[in-house]
Amino acid sequence: xxxxxxxxxxxxxxRGLFFGLTGVLLLISIGSLVxxxxxxxxxxTGGSLLQIRFEKRVSVEAMRSAxxxxxxxxxxxxxDERGDFFVRVKPKDFGGQETFSSVLGRQLSAAxxxxxxxxxxxETVGPQVSRELQGKVLLALAIGLIGILIxxxxxxxxxxxxxxxxxxxxxxxxxxxxxxxxxxxxxxxVIAALLTVIGYxxxxxxxxxxxxxxxxxxxxxxxxxQIVNRALNETLSRTVITGLSVFFVLxxxxxxxxxxxxxxxxxxxxxxxxxxYSSIFVVANAVVEWEQKFPSxxxx
Amino acid sequence: xxxxxxxFIGLLVVVALSIWALYPTYRLYxxxxxxxxxxxxxxxxxxxxxDSGRVALEIAELQNVKASVHKRSLNLxxxxxxxxxxxxxxxxxxxxxxxxxxAGDRALEVIRNRVDExxxxxxxIQKVGRDRILVQLPGVDRERAKNLIGQTAQLKFxxxxxxxxxxxxxxxxxxxxxxxxxxxxxxxxxxxxAPAVKADTSVLQAMLDTTGKDTGLAAAGEIEEGALLSYxxxxxxxxxxxxxxxxxxxxxxxxxxxxxPEGYEFLFGPSEPVEGSPVRRLYMLKAEPEMLGSAIKDARxxxxxxxxxxxxxxWIVNLSLGRKDAGVFAQVTGRNIGRRLAIVLDNxxxxxxxxxxxxxxGNAMITTNDVNPDESRDLAIVLRSxxxxxPVRIVEERSVGASLGSDSIRRGILAxxxxxxxxxxxxxxxxxxxxxxxxxxxxxxxxxxxxxLAGLRATLTLPGLAGIAxxxxxxxxxxxxxxxxxxxxxxxxxxxxxxxxxxxxxAFVTIIDSNATTIITAIALYFVGTGAIRGFAITLTAxxxxxxxxxxxxxxxxxxxxxxxxxVNKLRV
Numbered sequence: 111x112x113x114x115x116x117x118x119x120x121x122x123x124x125r126g127l128f129f130g131l132t133g134v135l136l137l138i139s140i141g142s143l144v145x146x147x148x149x150x151x152x153x154x155t156g157g158s159l160l161q162i163r164f165e166k167r168v169s170v171e172a173m174r175s176a177x178x179x180x181x182x183x184x185x186x187x188x189x190d191e192r193g194d195f196f197v198r199v200k201p202k203d204f205g206g207q208e209t210f211s212s213v214l215g216r217q218l219s220a221a222x223x224x225x226x227x228x229x230x231x232x233e234t235v236g237p238q239v240s241r242e243l244q245g246k247v248l249l250a251l252a253i254g255l256i257g258i259l260i261x262x263x264x265x266x267x268x269x270x271x272x273x274x275x276x277x278x279x280x281x282x283x284x285x286x287x288x289x290x291x292x293x294x295x296x297x298x299x300v301i302a303a304l305l306t307v308i309g310y311x312x313x314x315x316x317x318x319x320x321x322x323x324x325x326x327x328x329x330x331x332x333x334x335x336q337i338v339n340r341a342l343n344e345t346l347s348r349t350v351i352t353g354l355s356v357f358f359v360l361x362x363x364x365x366x367x368x369x370x371x372x373x374x375x376x377x378x379x380x381x382x383x384x385x386x387y388s389s390i391f392v393v394a395n396a397v398v399e400w401e402q403k404f405p406s407x408x409x410x
Numbered sequence: 411x412x413x414x415x416x417x418f419i420g421l422l423v424v425v426a427l428s429i430w431a432l433y434p435t436y437r438l439y440x441x442x443x444x445x446x447x448x449x450x451x452x453x454x455x456x457x458x459x460x461d462s463g464r465v466a467l468e469i470a471e472l473q474n475v476k477a478s479v480h481k482r483s484l485n486l487x488x489x490x491x492x493x494x495x496x497x498x499x500x501x502x503x504x505x506x507x508x509x510x511x512x513a514g515d516r517a518l519e520v521i522r523n524r525v526d527e528x529x530x531x532x533x534x535i536q537k538v539g540r541d542r543i544l545v546q547l548p549g550v551d552r553e554r555a556k557n558l559i560g561q562t563a564q565l566k567f568x569x570x571x572x573x574x575x576x577x578x579x580x581x582x583x584x585x586x587x588x589x590x591x592x593x594x595x596x597x598x599x600x601x602x603x604a605p606a607v608k609a610d611t612s613v614l615q616a617m618l619d620t621t622g623k624d625t626g627l628a629a630a631g632e633i634e635e636g637a638l639l640s641y642x643x644x645x646x647x648x649x650x651x652x653x654x655x656x657x658x659x660x661x662x663x664x665x666x667x668x669x670x671p672e673g674y675e676f677l678f679g680p681s682e683p684v685e686g687s688p689v690r691r692l693y694m695l696k697a698e699p700e701m702l703g704s705a706i707k708d709a710r711x712x713x714x715x716x717x718x719x720x721x722x723x724x725w726i727v728n729l730s731l732g733r734k735d736a737g738v739f740a741q742v743t744g745r746n747i748g749r750r751l752a753i754v755l756d757n758x759x760x761x762x763x764x765x766x767x768x769x770x771x772g773n774a775m776i777t778t779n780d781v782n783p784d785e786s787r788d789l790a791i792v793l794r795s796x797x798x799x800x801p802v803r804i805v806e807e808r809s810v811g812a813s814l815g816s817d818s819i820r821r822g823i824l825a826x827x828x829x830x831x832x833x834x835x836x837x838x839x840x841x842x843x844x845x846x847x848x849x850x851x852x853x854x855x856x857x858x859x860x861x862x863l864a865g866l867r868a869t870l871t872l873p874g875l876a877g878i879a880x881x882x883x884x885x886x887x888x889x890x891x892x893x894x895x896x897x898x899x900x901x902x903x904x905x906x907x908x909x910x911x912x913x914x915x916x917a918f919v920t921i922i923d924s925n926a927t928t929i930i931t932a933i934a935l936y937f938v939g940t941g942a943i944r945g946f947a948i949t950l951t952a953x954x955x956x957x958x959x960x961x962x963x964x965x966x967x968x969x970x971x972x973x974x975x976x977x978v979n980k981l982r983v
Contacts, residue, residue, distance in 0.1 A: 111840050112897075161814070181657075209804060212553055230814040232552070236805035239497065243940060250938040254931035261930055265923055274927075298942045302873040305935060305946065306880045309928045313884060316924040317891065324916070348894040351840065352887040355833045359879070362829030368818035371825060374876065 114347040122338045125395035132280065132392060139287030146290045151297035152233050156201040156240035158210040161231040167193040168222065176221045180213050190369070194230065201237050209234065247301055254305075255279075258312055266319055267406075273396040274315045277388040281311045284384045285377060294373060303374045307381025310356070314349070314389035321345050322394065334401045338394050353386055414974075417967050425854075428861030435483035435864050442476050480532055484864035487871030487945070490819055492812035493548035494555060498802040500541040505800050513799040514541040521545065521559055521802075523795035528558055528788070542805070549812050558788045560804065562756050563797040565703025567742065567774075570750035570762050571674060571694040576649060577639075579671045579694055584637040586669040587662075638662055645684050645691060646720065648762075653681050653688035673697055677752075679759045682779045693759050695752055700742040707732045707772075709793035711786035714777065721777055725786035729774040729793065736772025744768035755789075822875070833886060841893050844983035847968055848889035851960045855885045858956045863949065874945035877932075881953025884925065888961035892917040893983050906981040907973055914966050921962060925954045 121128075152159045170189055177185045177197065186198040197214075204213050211232050218227055235243070255275055263271035285304055289296060321341035329337055360382065363375035449469050456462035488495050500517045502510040514537055521543060522535045534546035547555055571579070641659045642649050651659045656678070663676055670676065671694075679691035708730045714721045731739055743751070743765050752762040753776050761777040778786050834852075838845035859881065863870065896913030904912065929951050936947035972978070 111842075113840070209556065209807075212556070215553065228811055228813065229552070229809075230811040232807060232809040234804060234807040236499075236803070239806045246938050246940055247943075250935045250943065253934035253938060257930040257934050258927050261927055298940075299872065302876045302943065302946050305931070305943075306876055309880050309931060309950070310883065312927045312931065313887060313924040316927055317887075317920055320920040320923055324919075344898070345894075347897075348887075348890050351890045351894070352883075355836060355886045355890070356883045358832035358836060359826075359829035359883070362832060363825045366821060366825035366828060368821040370818065370872070371822055 112347075114350050117343045117346055118339075119343060119346075120339060121342045121390060122335045122395060122398045125391075125398060128391040128395060129399075132388075136280065136283060139283050139290075142287045142290045143283075148286070148290050149293055149295045151295040151300075152198065152235050152240070153298050154240050154244050154296060156235050156237040158197075158199050158201075158232065158234040160195075160197045160211055160214065160229055162195045162197065162218070162227055163230050164193065164195075164222065164225050164227045166225045168195075168225065170195075172221075173197070176217050177214070179221070180217045182210070182214070201235075243298075251282075254308070262316070262319070266323055269397050269400045269406075270319045270323075270393075273393040273400075274312065274319065276396055277315045277385075277392045278308055278311055280388050280392055281307060281381060281384045285381055288377070288380045292376075294377075299370055299374060300377060303377040304381070307378060307385065310378075310382055311385030311388060314385050315393040317348065318342065318345055318389045318394055319397075322397065334405075335398055338398050342390055342394055349386055349390070353382065356382055414967060414971050417963075418971075421964060421967070424858070428858055431861040431864045432484070432857075434479045435860075438476070438479050438483045442472065442479065445472055446476075477532065481867075482864075484860060485532075485867075485869045487869045487874065488546055488548060489808070489810050489872045490870065491548060492810045492814065492816070493546065494550060494552050495806075495808040496545040496547075496556070496559065496804055497538065497806035498543045498545065498560070499805045500543070500799070501801045501803055502541060509799060514543070516799045517802060518543050520795055520798050524558055524791055527791045527795060528555070530555075543802070552809050554784060554788060556804070558792060560802055561792050561798075562801045563792045563795075564756055565706065565793065565797070566699035566754045567701045567703065567739075568695040568697075568699045568752045568754055569746060570752050571696070573647070573649065576692070576694040579674065580638050580642065580649075582671070583663075583666045583669045584639055587666045588637070590669075638666070642692065643689075645682075645689055648679075648691040648693070650684070650689040650691045651678070653690060656681075656690050677754060677757055677759050679762075680779070691759065693752055693762060695754070695759070699754075700746075700751065701735060701738045703729070703731075703735075703793070704797065706730070706735075706793050706796075709790040711783055711790045713783075721779075723781050725778055725780055725783045727776045727778070727786050727790045727793065729776065731772035731774070733772070736770070739772050739774070740768055740770045830882075833882075837886070837889070841889075842982040843972075844889070844893045844896070847965045848886070848893070848961075850968070851889060851965045852882065852885050854964060855881065855953070855956050855960045858960070859949070859953045862952045862956065866948070866952075868948060869945065870949075871942060871945045873942045874949045877946045877949030878953060880928075880950055881957060884928065884954060885957045885961055887924070888917075888921045888957060889965065891920055892961070892965070896981070896983050900981065900983075906978055909981065910966075910969050910973065914962065918962055921958060925958050929954050 170187055173187055173189075173195055174183070174185075177183060177187070182199050182202075184200075186196075188196040190196070199210055202210070204210060211229055211234075215229065255278060258278070259271045259275050261271075262274045282304065285307060288294075289300065294300065318341065321344055322338055325337045325341045325344075326334070329340070332340070357379075360375045360379045363371050364379065367375060446469075449465055449472060453462060453465045453469065456465055498517075498521075500513050502513055505513055518535065518537050525533050525535060525545070525547070528550075530547045530550055532548065534544065536544045538544045545559060638659065641651050641655045641662075643652070644650065660678070673696065674694050675697045677693050677695055679693065681688045681690055683689075706729055710728050711725055712728050714724045714726045730736075747765050747767060750762045750764050752759045753774065754760065755776075761775075763775070763777075776786075776789065778789070780786060834849050836845075837848045841848060856878070859878065863874075868874070892913055895917045896909050899909035899912045900906075932947045932950040932954070935943050936951070939947060973981070
């Protein structure tokens with residue numbers, strides 16, 4: 111069976127168009143980041159998140175008044191379709207051994223004495239720990255990107271290294287825009303999803319870069335632009351098949367998984383599409399553009 | 411041909427090793443729960459003492475087996491099975507440099523003792539950094555566990571001041587506070603204060619007259635709104651404050667600390683229900699403790715057997731003091747017969763009994779208001795394992811209730827199975843024989859990865875599962891790269907064998923590069939990441955290394971064997 115016939119699409123020749131498209135996507139993303147910003151989860155802001163399930167459904171107003179009674183009237187309250195509450199509060203010292211969940215738990219038992227509840231999840235992160243987490247995540251991303259730059263520069267050349275990192279930055283910015291637009295909270299799970307996306311995006315750009323490198327060595331008669339086009343067309347079938355396989359898994363996770371897995375799958379889906387897009391339209395085209403502006407004397 | 415046989419034998423050895431590594435995991439999650447269930451059913455059916463004793467013995471034995479198997483198997487993280495993950499920080503701010511040095515280690519020891527006595531299956535208690543302690547407890551009553559772990563357990567015995575003295579002290583505090591805050595408004599405030607002072611004797615008298623019946627002092631009138639005394643009522647002869655007003659009252663009282671009588675302090679009892687609404691008793695204590703409870707020899711929970719009606723059916727903790735402390739205790743009790751001695755734990759007055767006679771044997775009792783033995787049981791554990799060298803603070807908590815965990819596991823497994831089946835079908839339809847090989851490689855990849863994780867004693871968390879998902883994607887991609895390449899070579903007119911040969915050789919370079927870059931990011935994550943991210947990094951790194959081996963070598967061997975063994979006209983890849 112074969113899905114993709116032999117193609118001769120002029121990807122590299124139309125790079126102006128795709129640079130434009132990429133630019134527009136980036137502008138929209140940055141605009142969204144500036145105007146909408148992000149919601150950070152308690153991992154990064156510090157504070158507490160409780161997920162509470164009552165036996166019988168309770169209204170948001172009743173929850174709000176219970177929270178006001180313990181001095182947390184300013185808490186963020188969300189209720190999902192099952193009636194579960196997601197309550198977020200800022201970090202606060204409740205004194206001694208008391209925590210937000212123990213204080214609220216007592217209040218809820220008193221206020222809804224005929225309606226038992228269960229705290230399904232509690233996350234409390236102190237202000238110091240949240241600052242450490244922020245630093246660690248940024249450091250991990252920076253070191254990862256620099257590592258990729260060094261490896262790709264070494265195995266290919268510096269141009270490909272820069273192009274690969276550009277592609278990863280592009281994918282990350284688009285993902286952040288997606289998080290900003292959907293209002294998804296940035297938590298450790300989201301960071302894990304972002305890292306997975308970066309892993310795939312790197313993989314895609316390497317596959318394309320590898321083929322370009324191979325064809326450059328093999329084919330002497332064609333121009334660099336023609337070679338890049340050839341490489342992109344040759345790998346197109348692989349790009350589509352791999353993309354489809356991952357797509358099947360993600361769709362299954364999206365439709366059947368629990369809430370946290372659904373978020374994960376949604377982020378991956380966006381990242382996979384953008385990673386594939388950028389391997390073709392950002393990495394390859396950036397290398398072509400660079401080669402046109404500053405032709406290298408001898409290719410490896 | 412001979413080379414291939416050696417390769418397959420090598421592969422079989424690796425498979426056998428993996429089965430050996432995963433066998434304990436299989437036992438832990440499949441065989442042992444079945445045995446446990448069967449034994450529990452037998453225990454329920456047991457008709458006489460001998461029978462149930464025998465079954466109980468077998469259950470205990472199974473628990474030992476379970477613990478030893480658990481150490482050798484792949485464990486599921488608390489974010490999947492439910493449980494509590496705490497990071498505590500030892501607050502050294504009030505310790506001397508000398509004491510601060512090993513405070514972390516001592517705190518770790520105390521907490522470990524408490525958790526051990528509490529009886530949790532396979533807890534994790536570790537020091538992280540210099541003064542942080544990580545505690546992971548699967549499936550426990552979280553509030554109870556937090557209370558058990560976090561209590562400093564500083565026990566003091568302090569003498570209680572009688573009601574009249576407390577009342578007078580509070581009145582003075584009120585007056586001074588008023589004078590202090592009214593200083594800027596001038597004389598008007600002082601003039602207003604006068605009637606309240608005049609009325610006080612009658613109010614106190616009214617209160618003391620109604621012994622046994624709880625009264626609000628404010629109800630007797632004459633006390634000003636906002637004054638400390640306006641919050642106070644009486645409960646069984648003690649002053650008390652409504653739970654509702656507790657926070658506010660405590661704040662007002664703290665603010666007036668400079669006006670407290672010299673050498674005394676105010677402390678509260680625990681929240682207790684009185685006629686349906688919770689209150690806290692207020693005590694004025696001599697600040698200098700009569701003795702510290704540092705040398706408690708033993709502490710045991712027991713049902714209350716005394717005569718006080720309010721305490722019938724409740725549980726108590728019996729304390730026995732060490733020899734030296736028992737001597738001090740005998741002196742203190744002998745000197746203060748008829749007065750009340752408060753037992754204060756972490757600045758909460760647990761009970762304040764009247765000293766009836768000199769107590770020579772160093773036995774004391776802490777009463778609770780609980781009809782359930784849990785609290786007294788935990789308190790006894792805490793007292794037995796000693797006080798923490800300094801208070802600990804919870805700086806991070808991640809807890810997942812068991813029901814949320816099992817819910818997400820069920821749906822996660824369903825989604826993963828459906829997704830994998832879709833990929834398997836797609837690969838087989840699209841690449842036919844090649845697809846079958848890819849599926850074999852994929853299955854081996856996951857199997858080896860789980861075996862390696864079990865061998866590393868790793869814990870499988872949700873980010874770890876994300877790492878496995880990424881590995882599977884990369885494995886599919888590696889196979890796709892190979893097969894697409896073989897197709898290309900065949901289109902170029904090469905023979906089956908040559909096409910397979912070139913296809914693998916060319917794809918190998920790409921696969922190495924793409925896996926290597928991803929491993930680089932994973933390693934960066936491991937070194938800077940936190941627990942959750944590390945799980946992701948470990949599974950990903952192990953998975954990708956295995957991926958290169960299974961996707962490039964194992965499928966290649968099968969291809970070679972197949973092509974050499976059978977006469978294949980047209981390779982269907």
